[in-house]
Amino acid sequence: MTQKIMRIMFLLLFILFTFLFYYTKAYTYLNSDTISFVRTYLITNFGLIIPVMFILILYLFFNIFGFPTMYFSILLGYLYGVSFGFIIAWAGMLSGIIFSFLLSRYLFRELFVRKFGKKEITKQLEEHLEKRHFSTIILTRLFFVIPYNIQNFVYGLTSVKFSIYIIGTAIGIIPITLLNVYLGQLLFQGNLLNAGVTKIFGIISLILFIIIIFYILKKLIHIKKNNKQLQ
Template identity: 35%
Template sequence: MNKTVRTLLIVAVLAVAFFAIWKSGLIETVSDFDAFRAMIERAGFWGYFVYVLIFIAAAVFSLPASVITITGGVVFGPVLGALLALTGATVGAAAAFLVARYLARGFIVEKFGENAIFKKIEAGVEKNGKDFLILTRLVPVFPYNIQNYAYGVTNLNFGMYVIISAITMAPGAFIYAYMAGEIAVNGISTKLFIQLIIAGILLFGVSQIPKILAKKKGIDMSDIK
């Protein structure tokens, strides 16, 4: 099959899939905590798989993920909810990366290659490699879902991309899911207040990693802003 025809066919399939998701009302559901929670709970045992699949779809189609993460902590508990959220987010990021690299690379480069974010990421990876990925994952300058596709058209190693993405997403996934699960189980308490302080300290510590890494590697932080 001609490469151009194959690319257009894949893009068409993705477009149809997104249209189906939109028509099903899933976008509205994952934006509504109560509705999404009810849907996962109704799924029973299959709720685990449904949850992860929806998280993957959120990454591939750039759907809102905050409610999904919080719902995981409430429905499945702090630890399991965080693990499921991290699994879904990592697989989804990997899927978007592979779509950009192998399935729709030509289309993405043609349509978005001149986009400022894409150009900065491409230049950053060329100059600093995986260190640039770490920085942009920890410093929320570029939209997360756009990064997934942008990195797919760079020369970044897929395995390294997945590992770094999982590690850098883990703190946020665990903190948000844990806090949501704790509130659902024990409500607002002194224990929660102390945990929030600890979580704040941890997030602050994580936010300092990019600065330390940039200084050690000699990377100009203005390159990613």
């Protein structure tokens, strides 16, 4: 229930922010000169404080409550470039994912068992992990068949070893993290619209979006059928 409330609050804040952004005409300040000034100011005055904040607060918070973190990775790529930005984004994502895993396995196991324990996705993951534990983790991270926020908690309910989970996850999240950071750098360079990777990313994003929509619809239909059977 708390997670649903947080998501609703996040959505409402996003809608409010979008409304104010256009109502106050704040978008007029969103030009290359202003963005470059902000970037220089942040790096000059804050240095490494911003990466630490991303890692310890934003990534952890957003992973726990199932919010997307790709925007932070893009921003880090914009601020610090591919090399340093990738290291920060990768470490931040990995920290949040590991923390979610520990929550579901140790601190709030009973809560997550009630939420995910009897779901088909948990049983299927357990079956695959028994046969190919390491490759299963890498593949589920590479391909978004299962949303990241669900994976983070469900893996904590399985029998997978913590060390294998960390290594597999650390490898599996590299491509998407690198892509997001690279997009951030392209934004800074002003080459995003001219880059060929944009078209590729757009196609991938569209495919992933369609997959997620079908997945959600499938789950909703399944829930509806179960409710009818209970009635």
